[in-house]
Amino acid sequence: MTATASRTTNRRPELLAPAGGPEPFAAALAAGADAIYCGMGSFNARRKATNFTDEAFEQACRAAHLAGSRVYVTVNIVIKQSEMGDALQLIHRCSTLGADAFIIQDWGLFFEVKRTMPGIETHISTQANIHDDRGTIWCREQGADRVTLSRELSIDEIAAIHNAAPDVDLEVFSHGAICFCYSGLCLLSSFAMAGRSANRGMCAQPCRLPYELIDENGRSLSPAGRERALCPRDTNTSQLVRRLYDAGAASLKLEGRMKAPDYVYSIVDVYRHEIDDMLAGATVAKDEEAARQRQLKRCFNRDFTHAYQDGTSGDEMMSYERSNNRGQIVGTVLGSRLANRDVRGLKPDDRRRRAAIARIELFEPVGKGDLLELRHDNEFDQFLTTIAADDAAAGDIIECRVPRSMPEGCRVRVIRSQRAIDAAGAALKRDVLRRRSVD
Incomplete structure (x- = not known):
């Protein structure tokens, strides 16, 4: 069955936004995110982000819940045996502060959460590298509430997984940075920068650096214009929202927990409009679509690609000449x-x-x-x-x-x-419309 097949449910797709701290969180909420994922403590893949204190996190959860949005906490690194108790305490504490679900990579931690806190909602992280229907069904059988699929899957592959496991919530990365390796499971940072393990939340991004290919005689074999041989562009699926939804994506995830509030507000705003227009069956005028793409391009980007979604992975997805913001x-x-x-x-x-x-x-x-x-x-x-x-x-x-x-x-x-900076600043000063009545 192809990716154009209709979904078996009428559930609206969730727009899942990143937040590296309280201000990006507020920006995501103001722009209309259905759910927001963020980090607490040191057991997450963005330990260098501002992240949250307990007080700030509790306030953020309250604001989100009043607006009808959900909050997910990333616990998406491998956990050492000596850390298991602290990781479980973190999850328990965040749950009492208002977290709705936890995004987990480590299988030992996952099973301990299911054993000791069976009421906790668990999402399997993309870094678990679930990339086919067998893995997805296995996750469901173990009690996972959602599976975040590998970023390398095509839309047709996502559809095949959904058709094989239609009762599993599938989350897919839809916008932002992608890794050269599979699903962020990279050892290059550990090798190049001692102690900077990507699987422990300390990625030094060596894939963004220039390299030179040298033969046994010391001669350079690097082609001109390909100094950054490992640097991919950023994913942009804003014009593929309908196809992803029809393929079975229950949640469209935007990357960017290290990004500023204006970045978060801008990308959430564009995807909010794209999803709402899709659900309403509205036709978007060419000028409006051009304005939305302009808004995305003026956020941080390394140029855009949707090669993985198309089922390709060649030069069309690489940013060989530069790794910083292209605008x-x-x-x-x-x-x-x-x-x-x-x-x-x-x-x-x-x-x-x-x-x-x-x-x-x-x-x-x-x-x-x-x-x-x-x-x-x-x-x-x-x-x-x-x-x-x-x-x-x-x-x-x-x-x-x-x-x-x-x-x-x-x-x-x-x-x-x-x-974009002014729009985000103005949005942060407005009260977020409450969608949930309070008794």
Whole structure:
């Protein structure tokens, strides 16, 4: 049966948002998340995130429950025998503070939770690498309430698992960073950075670094433009929501527990609209869809892919040339002039280093306060950033003051959207609409 087959239930898909601390949590709630996952203590895969204190977590759970949303706690690392008691105490404590479910990787911890706290709702983490119907059915038989599938599965493979186990809640990663390895089960960080185990929440992201392939004679075999041979792009399935839902995805999970509130608000907002429009059977105008994709591109991204969902894994999913934020390309530099034309006595190189005014032709709109990156393909490491002084439309030519002249043909990107920051800030000041009556 193909992925286009209709689901056997009419349940609305859950939009599951990330939160690395109280502010991203509030942003996710304000943007309309149905559920939010976050970390407590040190037994989670994002130990470097701000995470929560007991008091902040209890307040966050109360706010979520009043808004009709759920809260999941990630306990998604392997647990040492000496840590088992502390991990169980953490789960018990979070449950009493208001957590609705726990996302677990370690099977020993899972079975201890089922034995000692049978009423706790348990979700199997993607890092358990459940990738077929046999594993999914086995998880159900052990008492798991949900299975988060491996990120590498195609939509057709998700549909096949759903058809074999239609009574299992399937959660799928739908947006954000993906690992070079299977389901985050990586040992490279442990090998490259002693003590920085990805399976213990301390990934150093060595897959994002440049590498050089050397033969036995010391000659470089690395192809030009492929310095970061292990760096994937970020997943974006915002235009595949209907297909994922029809395939059986009960929960669409957005990655980003290390991200800022404006990032969380922006991506949750887009997926909220996509899901609501799908359920309403609404046709989205081209201009509106373009605006949503623009909103996603102006969040942190390494360029986008949905190769795994399509069943491929080639060059189309890799970000070989850079691993940092690409933003959105919005224009090109037409040329530069010196801000101060008095260059008498200066050498040619020094003249270029003087403050300049860059003329930029836009083919996408920019907003006042947007952070722009100027970078030329022939001088890839000689980039700089500047702030857009005013709002401007596609087709406009704008001028920006820059620390030095930039050559004609530089690509111009928006790498931080002031509009997104303002929207998230405004949302955090509004009261979240209560969906649950209080007695």
